[in-house]
Amino acid sequence: xxxxxxxxxxxxxxxxxxxxxxxxxxxxxxxxxxxxxxxxxxxxxxxxxxxxxxxxxxxxxxxxxxxxxxxxxxxxxxxxxxxxxxxxxxxxxxxxxxxxxxxxxxxxxxxxxxxxxxxxxxxxxxxxxxxxxxxxxxxxxxxxxxxxxxxxxxxxxxxxxxxxxxxxxxxxxxxxxxxxxxxxxxxxxxxxxxxxxxxxxxxxxxxxxxxxxxxxxxxxxxxxxxxxxxxxxxxxxxxxxxxxxxxxxxxxxxxxxxxxxxxxxxxxxxxxxxxxxxxxxxxxxxxxxxxxxx
Numbered sequence: 001x002x003x004x005x006x007x008x009x010x011x012x013x014x015x016x017x018x019x020x021x022x023x024x025x026x027x028x029x030x031x032x033x034x035x036x037x038x039x040x041x042x043x044x045x046x047x048x049x050x051x052x053x054x055x056x057x058x059x060x061x062x063x064x065x066x067x068x069x070x071x072x073x074x075x076x077x078x079x080x081x082x083x084x085x086x087x088x089x090x091x092x093x094x095x096x097x098x099x100x101x102x103x104x105x106x107x108x109x110x111x112x113x114x115x116x117x118x119x120x121x122x123x124x125x126x127x128x129x130x131x132x133x134x135x136x137x138x139x140x141x142x143x144x145x146x147x148x149x150x151x152x153x154x155x156x157x158x159x160x161x162x163x164x165x166x167x168x169x170x171x172x173x174x175x176x177x178x179x180x181x182x183x184x185x186x187x188x189x190x191x192x193x194x195x196x197x198x199x200x201x202x203x204x205x206x207x208x209x210x211x212x213x214x215x216x217x218x219x220x221x222x223x224x225x226x227x228x229x230x231x232x233x234x235x236x237x238x239x240x241x242x243x244x245x246x247x248x249x250x251x252x253x254x255x256x257x258x259x260x261x262x263x264x265x266x267x268x269x270x271x272x273x274x275x276x277x278x279x280x281x282x283x284x285x286x287x288x289x290x291x292x293x294x
Contacts (some may be wrong), residue, residue, distance in 0.1 A: 040069045043244040044079060051086055060095070075101075083111045088123055097123035101144075112150055118161070125164055131174035142168050166216060173217040176210035177225060184228055188239055198239075200232040207232075227268045230255045234275045237282075240281035246287050251281040 047062035063083035070079040084099030100120035104113050121144030128138040145165050149158060183203035207225040210217070217225075233255050239247035256276040260269065 001165045030041075040066050044070065044075060047086075048082065051082055054089075055064055056089035060092065077107050077110055077112075080106070081110075081116065084116065084119065088119055088128055091126075093123040093126045096120075097127070097140075114148075114155070117144065117148040117151060118157070119156075121148055121161075121164075125168065128168060128171060130176060131171050131284055135172055135175055138168050138171055169216060170212050170218060170221070173210055173214045173221050173225075176206055176214075177221060180206040180210065180225065181184050181226055184232055187235065198236065200236040200239075203232040204229050204236075223268070225262050226262060227266070227272065230259050230272060230275060234279065237279065249279040249282045252276070253283070 001249040043062055044066045047059050047066065050056070050059035050062065060083065061184055062077060063086055067079055070076045080099060080103050081161055084096050084103055087093075087099060088096035097120050100116045100123060103110065103116040104120070107113060107116075110116070121141050124137050124141035124144055128135070128141060135189060142165055145161050145168075149155070149161055152158075155161070180203045183199040183206060188200070207229045211225055224236055230252065233248065233252045237245055237252055240248050252275055256279070259266070259272050263269070266272070
């Protein structure tokens with residue numbers, strides 16, 4: 001009895017697999033037949049039917065084929081928007097962003113222009129990569145979202161759009177943070193700080209640019225960037241030639257005050273204080289009387 005039940009279960013799985021394969025084959029055959037037809041009005045109606053049924057992949061294939069034919073007709077605007085949305089729903093975000101952008105460029109006062117601008121940004125948002133990779137699509141997504149808010153400042157989705165902009169900016173900050181940290185970790189590995197540029201100097205510049213360019217970065221990330229600047233300045237001073245050392249320790253002191261002013265309760269406050277103490281001690285020992293640190 002048990003073997004019979006097991007056999008029946010195996011046969012049922014095979015039967016369902018055959019049905020599924022048959023359905024897929026039939027679907028592919030139908031799409032191929034539709035692609036070969038010259039009746040574009042019929043093809044367009046079937047594409048809309050696929051869209052309504054949630055078959056976005058099939059819909060996007062057919063919409064792509066009718067767009068050129070529909071150009072200049074009463075269905076041109078709708079077909080372009082549905083082509084864009086079909087690609088978005090089927091997660092082809094690259095194609096979707098291009099179609100949405102084309103829509104609002106061709107139909108700046110079109111019926112769906114507000115949606116097209118928003119979904120263009122959202123498509124690019126979904127395409128943004130890991131912070132360690134090139135962030136071109138991240139910049140483009142921010143630009144699209146910002147333009148959307150410029151055109152529709154009172155939109156009901158203003159808050160959520162702004163939140164996505166902040167999250168994209170956080171990704172850019174993270175990329176700059178990782179770059180700065182790489183320079184810091186390399187230290188004086190490739191160059192001697194006493195002679196020309198160094199990784200510590202590159203770390204300072206990169207971190208400062210990140211703080212300047214992204215003022216709305218999270219407090220935690222701003223704190224990490226700021227302490228990295230202080231650490232880098234201190235290492236740079238330590239490894240400098242005598243003629244530059246006093247001024248570079250003074251840079252550390254200035255950076256300490258900036259850090260403690262911005263983050264008075266930082267978890268790095270003791271580390272910062274030690275840097276300040278060592279920097280002040282060196283300056284007081286080697287500077288002239290009118291340059292002493294209180």
